[in-house]
Amino acid sequence: MATTDVAPHQATGGVQPKRVVNNMSLQVATVNGSGSQSSNTVLLRSIFQMGVPVSGKNLFPSNIAGLPTWYTIRANKDGYIARKKEIDFVIAMNPETAQEDVMSLDPGAVVLYDEPLNLSKLRNDLIFYSVPYDKLVAPVCPEAKLRKLVRNMIYVGVVARLLEIDMAEVEKAIRKQFAKKVKAANLNMAAVQAGFDYAAASLTKQDPYFIQRMDKTRGKIIVDGNSAAALGCMFAGVTVVTWYPITPSSSLVETLIDYLKEHRIGPDGKATFAVVQAEDELAAIGMVVGAGWAGARSMTATAGPGISLMSEFGGLAYYAEVPGVIWDIQRVGPSTGLPTRTSQGDILSTAFLSHGDTKHILLIPNSVAECFSMAQDAFNLAEQFQTLVFVMSDLDLGMNNWMSDPFEYPTTPIKRGKVLTKEDLDRLGGFARYKDVDGDGIGYRTLPGTDHPAAAYFTRGTGHNEKSQYSERPDDFEHNMERINRKFETARSFVPRPELISNAKTKVGIIAYGTSHWAILESRDQLRKEYNIEADYLRIRAYPFTREVHEFIEQHDRVYVVEQNRDAQMLSLLKLDVRPELVTRLRSIAHIHGLPLDARSVTDELISMEGK
Amino acid sequence: MASTPSRTPPPKTNRIGLTVLDYRGGKTTLCAGCGHNAISERIIDAMYEMGVPPERVIKPSGIGCSSKSPAYFMSRSHSFNAVHGRMPSVATGAVLANRRLIALGVSGDGDTASIGIGQFVHLMRRNLPIIYIIEDNGVYGLTKGQFSATADLGSKLKTGVINDLPPIDTCAMAITLGATFVGRSFSGDKKQLHSMLKAAIAHNGTVMLDVVSPCVTFNDHEGSTKSYKYMKDHEEPLQDISFVPAFEEINVEYDPGATVEVTMHDGSHLRLRKLEEDYDPTDKINAIKRLGEAHDKNEVLTGVFYVNTQAPNFIEMLNITDEPLATLPESVTRPGREVLEKAMEELR
Ligand SMILES: Cc1ncc(C[n+]2csc(CCOP(=O)(O)OP(=O)(O)O)c2C)c(N)n1
Ligand code: SF4
Ligand SMILES: [Mg+2]
Numbered sequence: 001m002a003t004t005d006v007a008p009h010q011a012t013g014g015v016q017p018k019r020v021v022n023n024m025s026l027q028v029a030t031v032n033g034s035g036s037q038s039s040n041t042v043l044l045r046s047i048f049q050m051g052v053p054v055s056g057k058n059l060f061p062s063n064i065a066g067l068p069t070w071y072t073i074r075a076n077k078d079g080y081i082a083r084k085k086e087i088d089f090v091i092a093m094n095p096e097t098a099q100e101d102v103m104s105l106d107p108g109a110v111v112l113y114d115e116p117l118n119l120s121k122l123r124n125d126l127i128f129y130s131v132p133y134d135k136l137v138a139p140v141c142p143e144a145k146l147r148k149l150v151r152n153m154i155y156v157g158v159v160a161r162l163l164e165i166d167m168a169e170v171e172k173a174i175r176k177q178f179a180k181k182v183k184a185a186n187l188n189m190a191a192v193q194a195g196f197d198y199a200a201a202s203l204t205k206q207d208p209y210f211i212q213r214m215d216k217t218r219g220k221i222i223v224d225g226n227s228a229a230a231l232g233c234m235f236a237g238v239t240v241v242t243w244y245p246i247t248p249s250s251s252l253v254e255t256l257i258d259y260l261k262e263h264r265i266g267p268d269g270k271a272t273f274a275v276v277q278a279e280d281e282l283a284a285i286g287m288v289v290g291a292g293w294a295g296a297r298s299m300t301a302t303a304g305p306g307i308s309l310m311s312e313f314g315g316l317a318y319y320a321e322v323p324g325v326i327w328d329i330q331r332v333g334p335s336t337g338l339p340t341r342t343s344q345g346d347i348l349s350t351a352f353l354s355h356g357d358t359k360h361i362l363l364i365p366n367s368v369a370e371c372f373s374m375a376q377d378a379f380n381l382a383e384q385f386q387t388l389v390f391v392m393s394d395l396d397l398g399m400n401n402w403m404s405d406p407f408e409y410p411t412t413p414i415k416r417g418k419v420l421t422k423e424d425l426d427r428l429g430g431f432a433r434y435k436d437v438d439g440d441g442i443g444y445r446t447l448p449g450t451d452h453p454a455a456a457y458f459t460r461g462t463g464h465n466e467k468s469q470y471s472e473r474p475d476d477f478e479h480n481m482e483r484i485n486r487k488f489e490t491a492r493s494f495v496p497r498p499e500l501i502s503n504a505k506t507k508v509g510i511i512a513y514g515t516s517h518w519a520i521l522e523s524r525d526q527l528r529k530e531y532n533i534e535a536d537y538l539r540i541r542a543y544p545f546t547r548e549v550h551e552f553i554e555q556h557d558r559v560y561v562v563e564q565n566r567d568a569q570m571l572s573l574l575k576l577d578v579r580p581e582l583v584t585r586l587r588s589i590a591h592i593h594g595l596p597l598d599a600r601s602v603t604d605e606l607i608s609m610e611g612k
Numbered sequence: 613m614a615s616t617p618s619r620t621p622p623p624k625t626n627r628i629g630l631t632v633l634d635y636r637g638g639k640t641t642l643c644a645g646c647g648h649n650a651i652s653e654r655i656i657d658a659m660y661e662m663g664v665p666p667e668r669v670i671k672p673s674g675i676g677c678s679s680k681s682p683a684y685f686m687s688r689s690h691s692f693n694a695v696h697g698r699m700p701s702v703a704t705g706a707v708l709a710n711r712r713l714i715a716l717g718v719s720g721d722g723d724t725a726s727i728g729i730g731q732f733v734h735l736m737r738r739n740l741p742i743i744y745i746i747e748d749n750g751v752y753g754l755t756k757g758q759f760s761a762t763a764d765l766g767s768k769l770k771t772g773v774i775n776d777l778p779p780i781d782t783c784a785m786a787i788t789l790g791a792t793f794v795g796r797s798f799s800g801d802k803k804q805l806h807s808m809l810k811a812a813i814a815h816n817g818t819v820m821l822d823v824v825s826p827c828v829t830f831n832d833h834e835g836s837t838k839s840y841k842y843m844k845d846h847e848e849p850l851q852d853i854s855f856v857p858a859f860e861e862i863n864v865e866y867d868p869g870a871t872v873e874v875t876m877h878d879g880s881h882l883r884l885r886k887l888e889e890d891y892d893p894t895d896k897i898n899a900i901k902r903l904g905e906a907h908d909k910n911e912v913l914t915g916v917f918y919v920n921t922q923a924p925n926f927i928e929m930l931n932i933t934d935e936p937l938a939t940l941p942e943s944v945t946r947p948g949r950e951v952l953e954k955a956m957e958e959l960r
Contacts, residue, residue, distance in 0.1 A: 219960075220960070221956055221959035221960055222959060222960075223959045231952070231955055234947065235946055235952065237940075237942060237946045238945075239709070239937035239940060239945060240705060240708050240709055259955075263951050264945070264947065266933050266944065268933060268934070269931075270931050270932060270933040270934065271930065271931050271932055272933050272937065272940055272944050272945060273932075273937065274708040274930050274937060275930075276704070276708065276930075278701070278734075279730055279731065279733075279734040280730065282698060282701065282731070283698075283700070283701040283704075283730075283731055283734065284701075285701075286694070286700075286701025286702050286704075286705065286731070287702070287704050287705035288705060289694070289701075289702055289705060290672065290692070290694075290701060290703060290704060290705025290707075291705035291709040291937075292705070292709075293692055293702070293705070293709075294705065294706040294707075294709035294713065294938055295709055295710065295936070295938030295939060296705070296708065296709035296710075296937050296938045297945070298709070312695050312698075313695060313698070316694060316695050320692075406956040406959075407952065409949045409952050413942060414942045414945070414946065446690075447939070448670045448689075448706065448710065448713055449667065449668060449690075449712060449936065449938075450667065451665075451667050452667065453634075453666075453667070453688050455667060455690075456666075456667070456687065456688050456689050456690045456691070457690065457691075458682075458683060458690075458691045459690070459691060459692040459693065460691075460692075461693065461694065470683070
């Protein structure tokens with residue numbers, strides 16, 4: 001436990017224990033489908049509104065109702081928002097997991113439990129508070145049917161009292177949560193109040209945890225990565241969206257549909273977009289490719305199993321050079337794997353998706369803000385490079401709530417790439433689709449429907465020459481493949497550059513990407529404070545790698561590549577890319593258990609590999 | 613010596629001033645006598661006569677000899693020879709991107725009825741505006757003659773192998789699923805196929821034409837049920853089909869008792885002179901029943917089996933704006949700053 005400096009279980013009898021302020025990890029253990037999500041959001045928001053940095057992570061089963069779910073809220077004054085391994089405060093609502101939830105805690109942790117569960121018998125080194133939920137809920141909620149849902153709000157009130165969360169902020173969060181449903185808001189608020197009053201009257205504060213007002217969230221927003229991506233796609237001017245539902249990507253498209261319906265209906269009352277729920281991912285990507293070919297800004301969102309199905313079309317789009325954007329909200333594979341858990345396990349298979357020599361551009365957001373901004377990048381790059389662009393988000397980013405500065409309105413205009421119009425063709429007389437006119441590997445294309453007799457060309461996944469005529473000639477094939485590779489090389493200086501967090505040119509460097517970032521930020525501080533190790537850090541944001549990635553490896557003796565998969569996938573990609581003599585500098589810290597990466601695991605492993 | 617120099621008459625043009633040559637494609641590389649070539653010819657004629665601007669046409673296809681054929685007609689139209697069995701999705705995407713395109717999808721019986729049956733099914737039920745042609749030879753031509761799923765029970769391969777599975781009737785399927793213009797023809801039936809293609813061009817919604825198209829190399833022998841000879845002996849036309857485009861005056865009267873006249877979406881007329889009493893091409897259930905009877909009697913029924921000119925197409929159902937989505941300007945596709953600000957405010 002992080003706060004080992006207190007021994008709270010001894011601190012009874014009115015002696016005030018040492019205060020631990022704005023530094024705790026609170027876990028709510030419930031069953032899914034019990035409506036606890038609203039309570040947890042209200043708790044999260046209340047802390048956020050008090051200006052305390054906070055993150056919420058939902059650990060849920062692949063099931064609709066009745067299985068255990070854990071929701072973890074971490075409040076941290078220093079702004080650490082990665083998952084923390086140790087839980088300080090458990091709200092035990094699920095009889096099935098209550099015993100295990102309690103047994104796994106570190107000494108000194110707090111348990112708030114439903115009275116009939118009688119958990120305080122289990123251990124004597126924890127702090128227990130019991131709450132008679134059923135007794136409390138009955139008077140506030142006369143309608144028996146609703147009690148199951150409202151019951152969970154009671155713990156919000158109890159916690160508010162124990163941690164000194166301002167009830168005015170709780171009420172504000174409730175009003176926001178039940179925005180238009182005043183009756184529901186009142187009912188829930190009454191339950192919160194009942195919990196608060198109960199705690200005030202019957203519980204004696206024994207634990208050291210407090211939430212105190214700070215000023216670290218002013219102006220910030222709270223949003224999940226999928227919603228951020230949806231907003232980003234709308235502002236990127238997406239016009240054709242296809243999808244096949246799959247966790248954890250579905251909410252991206254569902255939110256996008258809501259946004260599009262609200263903001264993208266033209267003055268004629270008609271949609272400036274099309275959304276199709278396809279019959280499977282093969283059809284979803286096929287539609288993306290067809291639409292991209294015909295000039296739309298097209299996209300789909302999926303997860304690993306969908307990516308696997310999209311493989312053949314991935315190769316077609318690469319080789320026939322058709323733009324499109326694919327969001328991969330990564331979950332744990334192989335196969336169906338852990339559908340509701342997070343990973344970075346699709347990096348290698350997506351980078352090389354499809355047979356033959358195929359390579360794809362990957363963008364890797366680490367935050368909700370980057371989900372928004374990389375949506376713009378993805379569509380621009382797809383059209384500029386006439387290829388698929390994969391945005392590699394993950395479940396932790398996509399489905400959990402994150403604090404962020406508000407998103408910035410796009411500063412650059414939409415880039416549609418090299419498209420010849422009728423007027424261009426009037427001037428040029430004709431064109432060769434796959435000719436490298438500008439030396440960047442990128443040819444000019446025309447859109448179907450262009451009203452010029454020389455506009456048409458034959459798009460094919462079979463061998464072709466510059467004029468896109470069928471060809472089996474060895475030289476045609478080689479030239480074409482080399483040119484497409486040139487395009488990929490050009491992309492190196494157009495994709496988002498890495499973020500260089502510190503480059504003091506110490507001996508130890510860390511490379512990470514995506515959501516691992518948040519654990520790295522904290523781990524670097526741990527390394528500094530606990531081991532006096534200063535580690536530089538570079539966060540990769542795209543594949544192909546840019547110059548800075550190579551330089552970073554060159555400047556460090558030992559480079560730890562941290563990622564959330566088993567096979568060190570990003571490290572493998574780096575090995576293929578860096579000078580051979582640099583390969584031995586790369587070391588892997590790879591974890592795959594389905595839970596978001598935590599700092600302690602990274603620190604411990606790095607230290608042991610450093611031989612300390 | 614002749615005093616007047618002989619002037620070549622100006623080439624014949626259609627209503628948009630193009631000659632039939634403007635609808636030609638590359639030289640075919642398919643086998644001489646392949647049914648697919650004849651279908652390409654009929655497409656050229658129909659498009660020419662209907663005065664369709666070739667630049668507005670797209671030719672998506674899958675993989676197979678049949679799917680190659682878009683290279684051999686209408687070079688002034690964009691083609692997309694995609695992947696095996698997935699033409700429907702590519703076509704759907706393209707039409708969503710630009711609703712003004714006229715989609716003519718070409719597939720084979722292998723491409724449609726085996727690997728592509730899933731996408732075929734879902735295209736049909738969406739009533740996407742497209743002309744979907746199956747060039748049906750009962751075998752996989754391009755992989756050298758294995759049976760496809762439209763091969764009839766008891767049909768024999770050159771190697772002597774007998775097909776012991778029942779065929780999938782793509783027409784019956786299409787009707788059940790929601791296609792709004794469904795027919796079968798034969799690559800060797802010039803007049804019927806020609807009229808059906810012209811009507812197809814005039815239709816608003818999914819047209820599904822299964823065109824029996826013999827593979828001379830792998831499936832034209834004795835014992836095949838998709839050979840020229842078998843078709844000559846077993847083709848059973850349901851109607852005598854003629855078509856009067858909207859831009860032509862109607863100058864032939866017809867007997868309403870003996871002919872069903874269908875007014876197409878664009879005002880043209882499809883005339884189906886009944887060869888069979890009381891066949892009503894707007895009756896779905898009966899159409900499927902009649903197709904079943906044909907199978908039992910070993911006849912290859914051809915003609916327009918089903919037509920519905922009223923159903924909304926997929927683009928209409930989605931309420932997509934009139935301008936092509938592909939070329940909407942940024943001012944339309946990127947909402948203003950205030951929209952983002954409002955969204956941010958809601959997330960605070
Ligand atoms: C995924 C995949 N599997 C198999 C093939 C091999 N293949 C090419 S064409 C074809 C069958 C084509 O049959 P059909 O659609 O009837 O066309 P036909 O050649 O008879 O006109 C097959 C199986 C392929 N191209 N792609
Ligand atoms: S193999 Fe058969 S289908 Fe293919 S081109 Fe030759 S005749 Fe036509
Ligand atoms: Mg075939």
